[in-house]
Amino acid sequence: MxxxxxxxxxxxxxxxxxxxxxxxxxxxxxxxxxxxxxxxxxxxxxxxxxxxxxxxxxxxxxxxxxxxxxxxxxxxxxxxxxxxxxxxxxxxxxxxxxxxxxxxxxxxxxxxxxxxxxxxxxxxxxxxxxxxxxxxxxxxxxxxxxxxxxxxxxxxxxxLPAGPFRHDPDDIGTQPVRFFVGEYLREGAFMVLDDELPYAFGAEVEEFRDDRSPVYIRATVFVERESQKGIVIGHKGATLRQIGAHARSRLEALIGEPVYLETWVKVLPKWRRSPGALARFGFPLPEAETS
Ligand SMILES: Nc1nc2c(ncn2[C@@H]2O[C@H](COP(=O)(O)OP(=O)(O)OP(=O)(O)O)[C@@H](O)[C@H]2O)c(=O)[nH]1
Ligand SMILES: [Mg+2]
CATH class of the missing domain: 3.40.50.300 (P-loop containing nucleotide triphosphate hydrolases)
Incomplete structure (x- = not known):
């Protein structure tokens, strides 16, 4: 065939x-x-x-x-x-x-x-x-x-060009689950936060342990200003809990396992404009801005 x-x-x-x-x-x-x-x-x-x-x-x-x-x-x-x-x-x-x-x-x-x-x-x-x-x-x-x-x-x-399959026919994606931790935290942030805040929101996985049940994940959420940190955490942590609960249920549906997701918020000033921060989060720098 x-x-x-x-x-x-x-x-x-x-x-x-x-x-x-x-x-x-x-x-x-x-x-x-x-x-x-x-x-x-x-x-x-x-x-x-x-x-x-x-x-x-x-x-x-x-x-x-x-x-x-x-x-x-x-x-x-x-x-x-x-x-x-x-x-x-x-x-x-x-x-x-x-x-x-x-x-x-x-x-x-x-x-x-x-x-x-x-x-x-x-x-x-x-x-x-x-x-x-x-x-x-x-x-x-x-x-x-x-x-x-x-x-x-x-x-x-x-x-499509004629050629052999490059992936297992059962696969639906190629990226690791830890990649989607950040994605689903951001999806939660886009749902819960208004105005510019979702755009200042970034996330990084610090620890990912799938050798246990529930799968243990610790992630840091980044914002650019102290005032944003307060909003993301919310009254008695309610906003961050809402974002985390969204991400957790999305991850559980993806991997079919219970997940324990711990999140911390840190301020990383102007990270969206910082070559160092962007490189750390896996964003390639435009050619002219790598030096
Ligand atoms: N009614 C309707 N809404 C849709 C349809 N497809 C997407 N949307 C809505 O359009 C909005 C944007 O959808 P996304 O899939 O996030 O769009 P995107 O092009 O990936 O956006 P970016 O990642 O921001 O570039 C969401 O509110 C979707 O629910 C559709 O077929 N019908
Ligand atoms: Mg999109």
Whole structure:
């Protein structure tokens, strides 16, 4: 049997539904999602294997004009993802159609090796007539509608290069559970905190012990100012408990084991603008700013 296998990038502006689409494709909420924009930071890899095709999806940060160092790093990650992909899904919300050409979002990548497929997301938010018209221009998805996801995969399969599978067909991801500790803490922070605070929020796992039950995890949460620390902790620790409880239930669902999650809050002034802090959290620095 000839098999196909390739990298499919989920690209587009922030908040267009990239992570939600990945989760719908995987049938499990692997990637963090939020109604607030700029949720995804480090790319999340999700794998879906069909009988003769393996899709390696890359859920990327939104392509935005960066204004500070962390955002420049996120843009670099998004561009690298787009550049290496065999297929590039250009996601754009159906209510905001038509989508501008992808090149206007990535002028720094004048030639793309992958094939670009326009995908109109949030198809449930437009009328059936409008949806029908958009289907002439690209795929239209509604993350709650399995048929639209199956139709998208069918459209993508012939675009994957022929080749052997690169991952176990049972795998849905490649990143370790400890990576998702930080992701789900941030997802909780995006749910519970308002304004700028979720953007100043970072998390790092200090200890991860899965040789016991419940799995023991100790994580440090970072904010940029003392005043933010007070808000994140909340009255008698209530806010931090809420964020931690969200992360814990997400992790328990992911690994199918009880989890004990301990969180501490530290102030790391201006970490989003600090090359040292970003490198420590695994964010690549833009070329010009590594020295
Ligand atoms: N109605 C509707 N809402 C959707 C759909 N897909 C995503 N959303 C909502 O759109 C918002 C953004 O979704 P995300 O998946 O986090 O978007 P993203 O593109 O990954 O965003 P960033 O990571 O910030 O770039 C969330 O509130 C989702 O629930 C959809 O098919 N229909
Ligand atoms: Mg996202």
């Amino acid at each position: 000839t098999t196909r296998c390739g990298i499919v990038a989920l690209a587009g502006l922030p908040n267009v539904g990239k992570s939600t689409l990945l989760n719908a494709i995987l049938g499990t909420p692997l990637s963090m999602v939020s109604p607030k924009a700029q949720a995804t930071r480090l790319p999340v890899t999700g794998i879906r294997t069909e009988a003769a095709a393996q899709f390696i999806f890359l859920d990327l940060p939104g392509l935005l004009e960066p204004t500070y160092l962390l955002q420049r790093s996120l843009r670099r990650l998004a561009l690298e993802g787009v550049a290496q992909a065999d297929v590039i899904l250009h996601l754009h919300p159906a209510p905001d159609a038509p989508a501008p050409p992808l090149i206007t979002l990535v002028p720094d990548l004048p030639t793309l090796r992958g094939k670009v497929v326009p995908v109109y997301t949030k198809g449930d938010l437009v009328s059936p007539e409008r949806r029908h018209l958009l289907e002439a221009e690209g795929a239209v998805t509604d993350s709650g509608d399995a048929a639209s996801i199956a139709a998208l995969l069918q459209r993508l399969e012939p675009l």
